[in-house]
Amino acid sequence: MTLKADIKILIVDDMTTMRKIIKNMLTQIGFTNITEADDGAVAWPMIQNAIKEGSPYEFIVSDWNMPQMSGLDLLKNVRATEGLEKLPFLMITAEAEQGNVVIAVKAGVSNFIVKPFSPQVLKEKIDKIFK
C-alpha cells in the first residue's frame, strides 16, 4: 500500500455489523487508525472536534441511509466546511440505482460503492481516491 497505514479514518454506519465488516476490510487492506460512528449526526461533531484538536480525519467512509443524518447530508456538511472541500469521502449504499450516484457526485463525493462489495473492490475504490 502506498498510503500511510495510520491515516485517520472514520467509518459511519448505523448497522453494527456493516461497521465491523468495513473495519475488517480496511484492516485487511492495511489501515490501522480506524474510528466508528453510528450515524451522520454522531460523525459530524466528531469531524468538527477532530479539526479543533488539530488531528482531523483524513478519510471518511459513510453509509448513505441512516436514521438521523444521512451520509449525503454529512457529505454536504463536510463540503461546506472550509478546509474539508477535498477531504476524501467514500459513500456506501445498498441502493444500486444510477440516480443515487449522480446525486452523490453532484454533492462532491470522492467515490461510491454499492453493497455488496468485496475487500478487493473497496481497495480499488480507495486506490482511485488517493491516486
Add this chain to the structure above:
Amino acid sequence: MAADTSFIDFSRPFVDACKNIFTTMVSCNLEAQKPQIKSDSTSRGDITAVIGLSGELEKGGKKTPYKAMLVLAFPYETYFKVASVMLSETYTTYHPDIQDLGGEIVNMIMGNAKRDLKNLGYSSNMAIPSIIEGKGHSIKYPAGTTVVLIPFDSPNGPLYMELCYSTAE
C-alpha cells in the same frame, strides 16, 4: 398477483440479489429450490429478517400502487455460520454483534432488487428492516397477500426467502 409469470418476473430480482450478496460477502453459492405457496405464518427459521417495499407499478400507461414484503429466515446454525464468515469471527450464539446482520442482508437484497424492479416498471420505497428471533416464531403478513416461499441450499446450511405482494386493485 394476476399471473404466475408476473410473480416470477417480480421475484427474480430478489433471488438474483440474494445470490449475488452471498457470493460476494459470504463466499458461497446459493442454490434456489422450487418455490412453493406458503399457507401458514410460522417462520422456517429461528432468526427472521423482514423488510417492506411499496410503490407503483406502471404498465400500459396505468399506475397501480403495490405493497410487498421480503422475508429471509435463517436456522440458528446457518445464521451463525454466515455471520462468522462475514465478520471474520466465530459465533455460536445470538450475540449482540450479529443481531442486525439479517437486517443488513435484506437491506442489501432490497437495494439491489430495486434497480431491476425499476426496469420492470416498479417504482419502490424501502422500509426499515426488522428482526424476529426465537424458535417457532410467527410472521405477520399483510392481509390478503399470497406468500411464496423460496428455499435456498448453501454450504452454510439452508435459508428461506419469502415474498408477498399485493396491489390496490
